[in-house]
Amino acid sequence: MKVEAKVDPSHEEMVEILDKALSTDAIITLFAYCRVFYEGRAKSELGPGDRVIIIKPDGSFLIHQKNKREPVNWQPPGSAVSIVLEDGKIMLRSVRRKPKETLEVELIKTYLVSYFQAEDYEELALTGSEAEMADLIFENPSLIEEGFKPLFKEKPIKHGIVDVLGRDKHGNLVVLELKRRRADLHAVSQLKRYVDALREEHKNVRGILVAPSITAGAKKLLEKEGLEFKKLNPPKREKKKKGKQKTLDFLSP
């Protein structure tokens, strides 16, 4: 069965359905009144309340409250889930090995248990990223300034990795730090770090922050440091589909 759902399941039904779902790589969704305990990189406790719990076949474990985009507690992919019967209560435990982290959910009342044998061979095709800004600049360097020649992309230097490294029409070395959204103080510090590193071995190094806009504070620091700003929007282009063929690879020539 691809999908199964049981409202107000008994203990026995819960265990049976969860076992079936876990053994068949299904996505599990629970509506439950529960308590949550986490310990690992940090430590947390969440008192009783109604939440939505999702367990994915890759080990991802999400606990959502009724607001916010972020789960209140979670476990990342690769974690191992198990059902623990304790004091006549059902607990879910998810353990991650490295770093060692444990998540425990005490299910006080389960309103709904459901699972979904999901088939999905598609990947997201997204456009408007920072990487596409770099591509755009290599195709049309005059977007930065007349005479600009891009030379390297993602170039590792002494203390970090530069987005774009090139030369201007006077032969000066030029570092570009690209941001797909409004550039902030952090972006200026990053650019400064690259420029400082390059100035140790080159003279006449320019640093240009390339972004659709810049915060007031970042602009001030940028100018004090003698760095430059160039307005550029990330391009939204047609994107090739990234979907995977199911299992017909052996048919390829």
Add this chain to the structure above:
Amino acid sequence: MKVEAKVDPSHEEMVEILDKALSTDAIITLFAYCRVFYEGRAKSELGPGDRVIIIKPDGSFLIHQKNKREPVNWQPPGSAVSIVLEDGKIMLRSVRRKPKETLEVELIKTYLVSYFQAEDYEELALTGSEAEMADLIFENPSLIEEGFKPLFKEKPIKHGIVDVLGRDKHGNLVVLELKRRRADLHAVSQLKRYVDALREEHKNVRGILVAPSITAGAKKLLEKEGLEFKKLNPPKREKKKKGKQKTLDFLSP
């Protein structure tokens, strides 16, 4: 009804159940074969596949594939969802105003529609954060070094906000940058930005990166810049509960 679930709903049932759920501030969960289109800060397309869709009463909208902790597409809190009937197909549309972003889900087949009238008055009590490192240092300054005197927490300076500002036993100004996890190049750049800003108006400014560990590259840059590292783990303490009382505030004295 607190919870309702319908497997293989008809068009009419879908619309009826969704309407009911949306009008009662329920959390909606769908299992569906669908396509997804997003346009806003970026633009994306996701071909047909099986996904779990969650719509929260605060407008949060999540689309999860069968792996990863992160939703493949989403809309943050405050977005407005609507049901669109088009070509005999049901589409879900979620619109955010600022920035303008739209998410559209074409429901090709819905395997399960369910909703949950969730009640939850608890908030997460978490310990082991960076803020608690600062508290710890104020309580026990010798953890940094003998004679250290912390003076300010979250102190705004010229270009940013310093975690902790204090003086050492010689009267030197000391900037602490705290990290609850392994410190990287970004952390060094951040500390350097603060130290540089303070050195414009003070002499003898020291910068100390305080973290449980540090990456090799960060250590190298830190030393070259004449900054220091102090190992300190974020403390895991007992935390007071942050749960809210339901509606008994008027009973308080």
Add this chain to the structure above:
DNA sequence: AGGTTGATATCGCCG
């Protein structure tokens, strides 16, 4: 509304 930074960030890439 904009600025700044933390996060159990997660994720992807590359050495």
Add this chain to the structure above:
DNA sequence: CGGCGATGTCAACCT
């Protein structure tokens, strides 16, 4: 595996 940086980052806090 560690290092490094992007993210439609999200979310909190402050001005």
